[in-house]
Amino acid sequence: MSRPRVVVIGAGMAGLTAAHRLQEHCDVVVLDKGRGVGGRLATRRIGDATIDHGAQFITTHSAEFALTVDRWVNDGVVASWFRGGIGPEGALDPDGHTRFRGSVSMNVVAKNLAIGLDVRTASQVAALTHDADSWKVALVDGSELIADAVIASSPVPQTIALLEKGDVVLTSSDAAALNAIAYDPCIALMAVLDGPSGLTEPGAVDPVEGPIDWMADNFLKGISAVPSVTIHATPEFSRAQWDASNEVIAEALLDAAQLHSAVISGSVQIQRWLYARPSVEHPERFLRLSDTPLFVCAGDAFGGAKVEGAALSGAAAAAVIGSVLGLE
Ligand SMILES: Cc1cc2nc3c(=O)[nH]c(=O)nc-3n(C[C@H](O)[C@H](O)[C@H](O)COP(=O)(O)OP(=O)(O)OC[C@H]3O[C@@H](n4cnc5c(N)ncnc54)[C@H](O)[C@@H]3O)c2cc1C
Structure with a gap:
């Protein structure tokens, strides 16, 4: 049986975490419009200075994320x-x-997570459309990918815009839940x-x-x-x-x-x-769209903010995809 094709939009903490969890059983492509990975795990070099200008630090409140961070400490990725x-x-x-x-x-945390994944930077998604079984992910450069499942970890207003560009009709409850996020x-x-x-x-x-x-x-x-x-x-x-x-x-x-x-x-x-x-989160760790092929919205606006919330949301999005597709 061929491996399911999954497209992940966004190479921040949520998207990279999801891709990691799925890559064993799926063909996963991570797309990010940025020049590098990380999203809000962002660092800039100005002359000899190294400046974290997005997330400043990582905290752990859940046992699951504490284990991940322990591993990063042992691997020398965080201190x-x-x-x-x-x-x-x-x-x-x-x-x-x-x-x-x-x-x-901070950006090195994302770079480390991206190792071994098919991450395509400078790859901006322009629109999302679907037929009965699959998604068509159209990129700004004119190329497109077909996917059995999509995880959108882009900030929610940007995800909504991609769906609107493709004339995807959301159920009133999905639309209300997504539009409530701020x-x-x-x-x-x-x-x-x-x-x-x-x-x-x-x-x-x-x-x-x-x-x-x-x-x-x-x-x-x-x-x-x-x-x-x-x-x-x-x-x-x-x-x-x-x-x-x-x-x-x-x-x-x-x-x-x-x-x-x-x-x-x-x-x-x-x-x-x-x-x-x-400032206004969705109460659950992900939102799966109804009445479309498999599409899961994830990121730090789902069930807990910050880097930890993004990681846990990415993991939950991967888990629901694994369960729907019947992956081991
Ligand atoms: C100034 C600031 C300070 C912060 N401080 C902290 C802190 O100290 N501690 C903490 O835990 N958290 C902090 N945070 C929050 C933390 O950075 C985020 O919660 C977390 O990094 C979000 O990860 P994410 O994967 O959900 O989203 P993001 O990191 O935003 O990733 C989403 C990705 O989607 C990509 N994308 C969007 N649209 C498209 C498209 N059309 N096509 C392709 N790619 C697309 C973006 O380029 C981006 O890389 C801070 C955030 C900011 C901005």
Whole structure:
């Protein structure tokens, strides 16, 4: 019997986890529109600086994900950054949870997961259509893939748009569930400094007021060869300043940051994360579309946010596909 063909949209934590679980029994292709893998597990190099500008750390609350992270620690993929919560002044508020960072960057966690998978980057899905048994996944470059099952781990509004482009008719209950999901935006600023940031070990602050939601020193974090900071704006600031110029955004955030050293000229970069974190989640770990060939929506908006939620959602999506297709 031929192996089922599965297309996974998105090479972030959810999509890569799902692909891993399925590859033994299926022909799995992972498509991502980005130049590299990782999605919001994102790292940028600016000069000699290494800057995590999406997810900052990984925590574990479930036994299942704790086992995965233990394995990553043993394999040298992640390392402990600090234990406890970060306060407005950077002080640790012990909550018992270790914050893990990628050993060299957060993006490396995704790169490690992608080893051995058929991952195609710079491959943007344009539309999804189906007949009675299978899906046609049309890419922006004009190519297409036929799949017996699809896992969409793209942020939900983007998944809805792909289905609409292909005139896929959703049941009213699926449409209501997907349209209920919402995300907060986040504007992220990256900058290289000519000296210490002024933050203290372990290198992060979590302000309670002002435009900054979180600030981290990538040098103290242990991933950057030179002083560099990541500044995440609050959802409120991000919404209000979304269309402002990078210069205006940088001035406001750097002014609030009160860094102890100067920003190296030309080193500031801004990333706008439109779908940064789910603000309204779906209560279950995945949503399987009704009345279509096998199609499962997954990602951090399903049943638990963050990197952990994305991993558990990807695993649950793979499990439902395995069970429907009768895979061992
Ligand atoms: C600023 C910020 C800070 C965060 N901090 C933390 C933190 O400290 N700890 C934590 O646990 N979590 C944090 N998170 C959340 C965490 O990053 C996410 O929960 C998790 O990475 C989501 O993984 P995912 O696989 O669900 O989605 P994503 O990582 O977003 O992956 C989805 C992928 O789909 C791809 N895609 C979308 N549309 C298409 C298309 N049409 N064709 C092909 N590919 C497509 C995208 O390119 C993307 O790679 C943070 C997120 C942000 C943005």
